[in-house]
Amino acid sequence: MELDTVVVGAGAAGIGAGLALQKAARRFVILEARDRVGGRAWTESTSLGFPIDHGGQFLHSGDINPLVTVARTAGFHVPETPEDWTASSNAAPLLDDTGIRQLAHASKAFFGKLGRIDLDRPDQPVAALLPRSRWRPLLHAVMTFISGATPARASSADLAADSNTDIDLPIREGLGALVAHLARGLPVHTATPVTEIDWSRAGVRVTSTTGTLRCKHVLVTVPTNVLASGAIAFTPALPAAKQTAIAQLPQGVNEKVFVPLSGALIDGENVNAYSSVSSEDACHLQIQPFGRPCVMGYFGAEAAQEIVRLGDAGASDLLRSRLADVYGSASAKRVGNGIVTQWAQDPYALGAYSYALPGERAARDVLAEPLADRLYFAGEATYPAHYATVHGAFMSGQACVATLPAP
Numbered sequence: 001m002e003l004d005t006v007v008v009g010a011g012a013a014g015i016g017a018g019l020a021l022q023k024a025a026r027r028f029v030i031l032e033a034r035d036r037v038g039g040r041a042w043t044e045s046t047s048l049g050f051p052i053d054h055g056g057q058f059l060h061s062g063d064i065n066p067l068v069t070v071a072r073t074a075g076f077h078v079p080e081t082p083e084d085w086t087a088s089s090n091a092a093p094l095l096d097d098t099g100i101r102q103l104a105h106a107s108k109a110f111f112g113k114l115g116r117i118d119l120d121r122p123d124q125p126v127a128a129l130l131p132r133s134r135w136r137p138l139l140h141a142v143m144t145f146i147s148g149a150t151p152a153r154a155s156s157a158d159l160a161a162d163s164n165t166d167i168d169l170p171i172r173e174g175l176g177a178l179v180a181h182l183a184r185g186l187p188v189h190t191a192t193p194v195t196e197i198d199w200s201r202a203g204v205r206v207t208s209t210t211g212t213l214r215c216k217h218v219l220v221t222v223p224t225n226v227l228a229s230g231a232i233a234f235t236p237a238l239p240a241a242k243q244t245a246i247a248q249l250p251q252g253v254n255e256k257v258f259v260p261l262s263g264a265l266i267d268g269e270n271v272n273a274y275s276s277v278s279s280e281d282a283c284h285l286q287i288q289p290f291g292r293p294c295v296m297g298y299f300g301a302e303a304a305q306e307i308v309r310l311g312d313a314g315a316s317d318l319l320r321s322r323l324a325d326v327y328g329s330a331s332a333k334r335v336g337n338g339i340v341t342q343w344a345q346d347p348y349a350l351g352a353y354s355y356a357l358p359g360e361r362a363a364r365d366v367l368a369e370p371l372a373d374r375l376y377f378a379g380e381a382t383y384p385a386h387y388a389t390v391h392g393a394f395m396s397g398q399a400c401v402a403t404l405p406a407p
């Protein structure tokens with residue numbers, strides 16, 4: 001029997017779409033390649049013995065993020081106090097008060113310039129806005145955390161058009177755990193990678209490793225690098241404009257290293273710090289999240305590629321030495337071996353989150369456009385106001401379902 005909709009991918013977008021389809025009482029299924037839901041929002045508790053988020057961790061734009069209320073209502077613990085992982089005070093262990101003040105000034109000027117970009121003027125790469133001062137390397141590093149790309153490759157207008165409000169709220173149980181919680185009760189078929197979508201005529205055929213389904217609409221939520229890889233064959237091929245938009249929205253590389261601690265490294269919990277104020281390869285350190293004995297190092301662009309090459313043991317060594325740079329060599333004794341994430345190698349992710357190439361921010365709208373009232377697209381990359389986030393992906397799935405023709 002023909003389904004109304006097949007959703008491809010059970011990440012935040014697919015789950016947002018699924019909840020909207022369920023609410024509208026449509027006949028649908030979600031086909032998910034992995035043996036779990038959540039996609040790039042994934043919490044696991046095996047590696048360190050407590051929850052860690054390999055991918056999405058913060059509820060960004062916490063004051064306008066619909067998932068904050070959803071999480072609290074469902075009993076998840078979301079602190080009231082946001083974490084400021086771009087605060088100049090994160091450099092406090094490395095700078096004196098004057099240095100912090102100067103950094104705060106440079107950072108405010110840079111982000112202010114970014115926020116005031118006239119979207120009607122020609123776009124520039126983020127690198128063109130970075131100051132020429134001693135703070136350039138650190139701001140470069142921060143932008144690689146934000147985009148996963150070196151600032152020469154990322155559009156500044158795309159960042160300026162983002163509605164991020166800089167309120168970042170973590171979840172004690174994990175953001176991935178919240179997304180998995182939302183998927184309960186949805187008809188998700190896991191371990192079912194889709195290999196082909198034939199949208200040549202009414203009655204779309206979606207072929208996966210377990211067979212072929214017929215449906216009126218298919219809603220594709222896989223990441224842009226997966227679309228670009230050709231892992232899903234489209235018949236007919238996607239139009240040139242769609243393929244160009246996919247190529248203009250690549251995913252950057254962001255990876256995390258988690259290391260366990262034996263005893264507290266410093267006083268406090270959820271402490272944010274930078275590993276250096278003079279290196280483009282600096283990482284962001286999150287120390288003792290929720291008081292747990294661990295440190296997470298966040299790396300972007302080339303630095304992220306390097307830690308993946310190093311593997312678990314090498315990346316742990318690197319993080320130990322970065323911590324020693326900030327907190328002294330004695331700190332190294334408390335830092336054990338942990339794990340490094342592998343998003344860029346994961347065939348169902350192939351990267352962290354989308355950024356737009358300079359001049360190409362309009363590609364997000366092109367990617368979101370449906371084709372022939374049969375083939376629909378959602379996912380973080382399609383949502384210009386909140387791309388690269390879990391809530392943006394979730395809202396993209398819900399918004400996409402609202403545009404489906406009536407059953």
Ligand SMILES: Cc1cc2nc3c(=O)[nH]c(=O)nc-3n(C[C@H](O)[C@H](O)[C@H](O)COP(=O)(O)OP(=O)(O)OC[C@H]3O[C@@H](n4cnc5c(N)ncnc54)[C@H](O)[C@@H]3O)c2cc1C
Nearest residue numbers: 009011012013033039040056057058194379380389390393
């Ligand atoms: C390191 C890292 C840190 C991040 N930090 C944050 C953060 O703090 N806050 C935040 O809001 N966001 C963060 N993000 C971004 C956020 O995780 C993503 O934007 C969001 O999860 C994307 O959701 P999505 O549904 O668009 O895509 P995905 O989550 O990638 O979902 C797509 C789904 O499609 C599946 N799939 C792929 N190919 C196929 C196929 N052939 N057939 C069937 N299924 C397929 C995938 O397995 C996946 O489950 C981070 C991401 C990373 C990687």
